[in-house]
Amino acid sequence: MTNERKATFILEIIAVLLLVAFFFPFFIVLMNAGKTSQEIINAPMAMPSSISQFYINVRNILTNPSVRYGRSFFNSLFITTFSLIFINISSGMAAWVLVRTKKKYSTLIFMFFLAGMVIPFQVVMLPLVRFLEVLRSWTGIPFKDTFHGVILAYMGFGAPLSVFMFHGFMKSIPIDIEEAATIDGCTKIQMFFRIILPILKPIFVTLLVLNGLWIWNDYLLPVLIIGMNGKVRTLPLAVANLAGSYVRQWDLILTSVVLAALPVIVLFLFAQKHIIKGMTSGAIK
Amino acid sequence: MKNLKSKILNGLFKIWVFLLSIPLVLIYVPIRGIVRQFRKIVLKKHDVKHHYQGHNRTLLALEKGALGSNETAQTNRNFIYFILAAITPYLLFVIVPFLMGIYFSFTNWTGLNTGNEIFIGFANYKNIFSSFAFAYSFYRTAIYSVLNIIFINLVAFLLALLVTQKLKLTNVYRAGFFMPNLIGGLVLGYIWQFIYRNALPSIGGILTNSLISNPDTAMGALIVVITWQYAGYIMMIYIAALQNVPTDLIEASKIDGANAWQRLRTITMPLVAQAFTIAMFLTLVTSFKQYDTVMALTQGGPATTLPQFLQNIFAAPNRTVESLNLMAINIYDSAFVRYEMGVGQAKAIIFFIILLIISLTQVYYNKKKEVEL
Numbered sequence A: 001m002t003n004e005r006k007a008t009f010i011l012e013i014i015a016v017l018l019l020v021a022f023f024f025p026f027f028i029v030l031m032n033a034g035k036t037s038q039e040i041i042n043a044p045m046a047m048p049s050s051i052s053q054f055y056i057n058v059r060n061i062l063t064n065p066s067v068r069y070g071r072s073f074f075n076s077l078f079i080t081t082f083s084l085i086f087i088n089i090s091s092g093m094a095a096w097v098l099v100r101t102k103k104k105y106s107t108l109i110f111m112f113f114l115a116g117m118v119i120p121f122q123v124v125m126l127p128l129v130r131f132l133e134v135l136r137s138w139t140g141i142p143f144k145d146t147f148h149g150v151i152l153a154y155m156g157f158g159a160p161l162s163v164f165m166f167h168g169f170m171k172s173i174p175i176d177i178e179e180a181a182t183i184d185g186c187t188k189i190q191m192f193f194r195i196i197l198p199i200l201k202p203i204f205v206t207l208l209v210l211n212g213l214w215i216w217n218d219y220l221l222p223v224l225i226i227g228m229n230g231k232v233r234t235l236p237l238a239v240a241n242l243a244g245s246y247v248r249q250w251d252l253i254l255t256s257v258v259l260a261a262l263p264v265i266v267l268f269l270f271a272q273k274h275i276i277k278g279m280t281s282g283a284i285k
Numbered sequence B: 001m002k003n004l005k006s007k008i009l010n011g012l013f014k015i016w017v018f019l020l021s022i023p024l025v026l027i028y029v030p031i032r033g034i035v036r037q038f039r040k041i042v043l044k045k046h047d048v049k050h051h052y053q054g055h056n057r058t059l060l061a062l063e064k065g066a067l068g069s070n071e072t073a074q075t076n077r078n079f080i081y082f083i084l085a086a087i088t089p090y091l092l093f094v095i096v097p098f099l100m101g102i103y104f105s106f107t108n109w110t111g112l113n114t115g116n117e118i119f120i121g122f123a124n125y126k127n128i129f130s131s132f133a134f135a136y137s138f139y140r141t142a143i144y145s146v147l148n149i150i151f152i153n154l155v156a157f158l159l160a161l162l163v164t165q166k167l168k169l170t171n172v173y174r175a176g177f178f179m180p181n182l183i184g185g186l187v188l189g190y191i192w193q194f195i196y197r198n199a200l201p202s203i204g205g206i207l208t209n210s211l212i213s214n215p216d217t218a219m220g221a222l223i224v225v226i227t228w229q230y231a232g233y234i235m236m237i238y239i240a241a242l243q244n245v246p247t248d249l250i251e252a253s254k255i256d257g258a259n260a261w262q263r264l265r266t267i268t269m270p271l272v273a274q275a276f277t278i279a280m281f282l283t284l285v286t287s288f289k290q291y292d293t294v295m296a297l298t299q300g301g302p303a304t305t306l307p308q309f310l311q312n313i314f315a316a317p318n319r320t321v322e323s324l325n326l327m328a329i330n331i332y333d334s335a336f337v338r339y340e341m342g343v344g345q346a347k348a349i350i351f352f353i354i355l356l357i358i359s360l361t362q363v364y365y366n367k368k369k370e371v372e373l
Helices: A002-032 A037-042 A052-063 A069-100 A104-118 A121-139 A147-170 A176-183 A188-199 A201-217 A220-225 A235-245 A250-270 A272-284 B002-020 B022-026 B028-042 B057-067 B071-104 B123-129 B132-163 B170-182 B185-203 B218-243 B247-255 B260-271 B273-289 B292-297 B308-314 B327-336 B341-368
Strands: B303-305 B320-322
Touching: A002 A250, A002 B132, A002 B170, A002 B185, A002 B218, A037 A250, A052 A069, A052 A250, A069 A104, A069 A147, A069 A188, A069 A201, A069 A235, A069 A250, A069 B071, A104 A147, A104 B071, A104 B341, A121 A147, A121 A220, A121 B071, A121 B327, A121 B341, A147 A201, A147 A220, A147 B071, A176 A188, A188 A201, A188 B071, A201 A250, A201 A272, A201 B185, A220 A235, A235 A250, A235 B185, A235 B292, A250 A272, A250 B170, A250 B185, A272 B170, B071 B341, B123 B341, B132 B170, B132 B218, B132 B273, B132 B308, B132 B320, B132 B327, B170 B218, B185 B218, B185 B292, B218 B273, B218 B292, B247 B260, B260 B273, B273 B327, B273 B341, B292 B327, B327 B341
Parallel strands: none
Antiparallel strands: B303 B320
């Protein structure tokens, strides 16, 4: 018994040490975000001399014209939120009818969605940029550097995985509930939003987490569709823009890094249980 | 009253679908043909065979009343409505560009002659296969991916084993190890660039020269970053699998006198083989597509000389290459730095095919090792 307890104790210590090692980069960044540029160059491993420098750095970032933090934050939030809502609802609806329609064409369409999972973004990016221009000349609606353009693009790229996961989950829902609802006079739309969607909640959360992290942190798609200096540029673009225009001005770059990472980390700390559960249950399916 | 509400809901839903399909509606003409074909298949009347017709007319009437008289047509129209919102953006932003891309890879599109490019057959592909730069890029990506897969999975599996023990703060450890995965690749790249360029050299010793400005250590430095970022996520997959291993099997083997290593090798590992398949697939794909972290970390990496065997194959002595010029970066550069869009697109197609073959092979071989309980 004592032997086993000793082993557990050693493991506990190893885990704590590893955790400290994992947090070390965060620690370095936070420490240096509270220094002046000169202090960082002279002593990057020293503690900051006063906390007030951190506020000065943060104020510099918030007022910096090449970041426009408030604006970029809003853009990121807007794009992520609406993309998530649209991806999940549209994929859920599609997956539902695909599972419930037992026809050859529904299998074919499902396969067609699956094909999208193996297409890497790099293959699509060059023609996509060009196709958006073509669409604009045909319809008169700009898709580049607009909210609807980016959101529609995320809907397109998010659809395969989401449809796949909803489809897998939906197969296990018994059809009896839907038949009962039909007899009670429920329309298809009511049925989806009132009956199917609540049942889908676990996988819905999984997809919110997976797609949310992807969209919030994505860089390549926004850089192509929005552009570095676009009107609706997101936080990653703002950071890249800042790092491009203030090369090795670490006080500014590190503070902007802290401000860009902060929202997700805060969200994670609050919804930790759901996020971790969502990620694991989705991955193993 | 209830009826009105459902009518409003119905109306709102249709408006929403309509808004989403505006792009489709506006390029109606080219798509009309496809849609007509589609409707023809979907709306075809299916002759429902009622075996009990004549025997029980009341039942039939009841069923008809409950399900609506032209139930099949209704269902099929719903099928289109429900699928439209997902399939329209997918078609417009993935499939159409993908097909266009296959064509563009056979043209001399440069980004400056957009609209006037001409079909040049396999010239781009020949160009790529005779260039040492792309071969080097592929070679580095392959090494990088293999090392990355090994390191991430090893670290993640060990972490998963650690946090599934009976420790006091397991949830804290899990959340902590997972934390780096929340931050985007670009932001991570800047964090680690600072660490490698400023923080570590200030410690001195062997770290005085920055690891990312030395072509021999740059890849190792990158692997550390990616492992740090990704191990927490892969760990979660292993944790989920490890928790599904039945405890009675472990107990039984303990009674039979198996030590920890034997238990791990003969019971745990085969039972979590499915997780290995998924985790290796995920790490493989992300390693291959690695772009933003490398871009923020080294922008393609320090320059180095072409390795000897590639110099021999391509008869290109003493050429310099970028040591972290992975395939994703190579594609981006040839398109947006050198404006060789056609060449870039052809590279992307090759990239796609390689990724497809490797990942299918990997999944096939891993699947064979899986054990069903």
